[in-house]
Amino acid sequence: MPDSVRDTDVVVVGAGPTGLMLAGELLLGGARVVVVEKLERPTGQSRGLGFTARAMEVFDQRGLLPGFGQGETLQTSPMGHFGGVQFDYTALEDAHFGARGIPQNETEAVLEEWARALGADIRRGWEVVELADGFLHGDTVEAVVRTPEGTRRLRASYLVGCDGGQSRVRRLAGFDFPGLPATRAMYLADVVGCKLAPRFLGERLPHGMVMAAPLKEGVDRIIVCPHGTPARERDDDVTFPEVAAAWQHITGEDISGGGAEWVSSFSDASRLAGEYRRGRVLLAGDAAHVHLPAGGQGLSTGVQDAVNLGWKLAAAVRGSAPPDLLDTYHRERHAVGERLMMNTHAQGVVFLGGEQSDALRALFAELIGYDVVRRHLAGIVSHLDIRYDLGGPEEGPDTAAHPLLGCRLPKRPISGAGGKSDTFRPLRAGRGVLFDLADSAALRGAAGPWSDRVEVVTAAAEPVEGTADPLAGLAAVLVRPDGHVAWTGRGTPDGLAYALGRWFGDGRAA
Numbered sequence: 001m002p003d004s005v006r007d008t009d010v011v012v013v014g015a016g017p018t019g020l021m022l023a024g025e026l027l028l029g030g031a032r033v034v035v036v037e038k039l040e041r042p043t044g045q046s047r048g049l050g051f052t053a054r055a056m057e058v059f060d061q062r063g064l065l066p067g068f069g070q071g072e073t074l075q076t077s078p079m080g081h082f083g084g085v086q087f088d089y090t091a092l093e094d095a096h097f098g099a100r101g102i103p104q105n106e107t108e109a110v111l112e113e114w115a116r117a118l119g120a121d122i123r124r125g126w127e128v129v130e131l132a133d134g135f136l137h138g139d140t141v142e143a144v145v146r147t148p149e150g151t152r153r154l155r156a157s158y159l160v161g162c163d164g165g166q167s168r169v170r171r172l173a174g175f176d177f178p179g180l181p182a183t184r185a186m187y188l189a190d191v192v193g194c195k196l197a198p199r200f201l202g203e204r205l206p207h208g209m210v211m212a213a214p215l216k217e218g219v220d221r222i223i224v225c226p227h228g229t230p231a232r233e234r235d236d237d238v239t240f241p242e243v244a245a246a247w248q249h250i251t252g253e254d255i256s257g258g259g260a261e262w263v264s265s266f267s268d269a270s271r272l273a274g275e276y277r278r279g280r281v282l283l284a285g286d287a288a289h290v291h292l293p294a295g296g297q298g299l300s301t302g303v304q305d306a307v308n309l310g311w312k313l314a315a316a317v318r319g320s321a322p323p324d325l326l327d328t329y330h331r332e333r334h335a336v337g338e339r340l341m342m343n344t345h346a347q348g349v350v351f352l353g354g355e356q357s358d359a360l361r362a363l364f365a366e367l368i369g370y371d372v373v374r375r376h377l378a379g380i381v382s383h384l385d386i387r388y389d390l391g392g393p394e395e396g397p398d399t400a401a402h403p404l405l406g407c408r409l410p411k412r413p414i415s416g417a418g419g420k421s422d423t424f425r426p427l428r429a430g431r432g433v434l435f436d437l438a439d440s441a442a443l444r445g446a447a448g449p450w451s452d453r454v455e456v457v458t459a460a461a462e463p464v465e466g467t468a469d470p471l472a473g474l475a476a477v478l479v480r481p482d483g484h485v486a487w488t489g490r491g492t493p494d495g496l497a498y499a500l501g502r503w504f505g506d507g508r509a510a
Helices: 017-028 053-061 104-118 168-172 240-251 297-318 327-352 354-367 371-382 397-401 425-429 441-450 496-504
Strands: 008-013 033-037 079-082 085-088 121-124 127-131 141-147 150-161 185-192 199-205 208-216 219-226 259-267 270-272 281-283 413-416 419-422 432-436 454-461 476-479 485-489
Touching: 008 017, 008 141, 008 297, 017 033, 017 104, 017 297, 033 150, 053 297, 079 327, 079 371, 085 354, 085 371, 104 121, 127 168, 150 168, 150 297, 168 281, 185 240, 199 240, 208 240, 219 240, 240 259, 270 327, 297 327, 327 354, 327 371, 419 425, 425 432, 425 454, 432 441, 432 496, 441 454, 441 496, 476 496, 485 496
Parallel strands: 008 033, 008 150, 033 121, 150 281, 432 454
Antiparallel strands: 079 085, 127 141, 141 150, 185 219, 185 259, 199 208, 208 219, 413 419, 413 454, 432 476, 476 485
């Protein structure tokens, strides 16, 4: 079908954090984007209250972190927990539990402003109701959309479902969604005028578990997890009296005289899409994985899904992608989803299992006394342990063995002809970056045919006092647009052309 009949390159369904992040990434990559969102306006609900250390890095590499505050206004905590067992996340170098106290509606506002500034076309009150046949094997996908002006059709090269745990796109496209069904209902609310004592890490009591944390003057976030409450549909109407009754049943405290800015329910369902792509339709965020919200990992995983997918999908639209580039989205992110299911389910068993979990909880508390265990668990929950298996033939003994390969490039100071900078700043444009750390004409020449897709930055790595230098001994590092290292070199361009072709397609002069 000729391009002239396409309404856009990519339709993104859902204007939550994942959908908005994906829209921005696609636009950086040169794709046209339409975001459709069934809600006519943002809910304004706070829901998530922060994001992981890895998500902070993702926002930082796009220059978005100042939008969430700086210095004392951007709060991070060295302390976190696994299944309610507290420990110090600084067991990992430069690590912390993540940003805290940032309501999800503020995260959405920052991402929407960024996406719109890049040219995102966001259409609220537009709801996808049907997908036309042909998306599995055709060269377009067509969605039937209900709009305030009536039903219309949108045609695009690709469509991505970022429409949450109850994803209609997932159902319409026939994605398998295996996993563990919900066994219990739990409640989430921002309550007003209740004057609650903080329970930051939760309190386990005979009838359930509760958490409470102050959000602002007179408003507290509470999570209520009663034992024996049957699961319910997430979009059922939940009332404050129900939440107050559950709170009183567990704690003995009567909060019925207060009120709530909003209330919601959630469950312990744990499901992961069997595939992240079916033809011209893909999934990202909660549409691809639902789980117990332990450690605030859902929003952060969705944002990382978007950053992994965006540059690859934009390259496919532009026609510069290697043949299997889109397949790497499922291969890399589905493995992350599997670990997400594992760790959140384990935390639920430890924290919410009642008396049956006491022995397991005691064992976890004992194991966390070991540094190797703290480092392992901190890496899992913060997502700082993510390392993609890049597969393929070895690109030389130095590259294949280097510990940075497949990991995200850490933020480190660099200096060059343009002055002092850092390794995140060149990534803001959403392009690949070759860091030429040895001022090598041979390296720059080898990268020349990809200069329209890969920026070469000649700079020296600056030492950081008291911190191991991950760039020590390296003459060059090739970084994908999502910040993950695709190649390292110690002085020669051996393997560089292979890596450039593998991730950025055939080389051609700019």
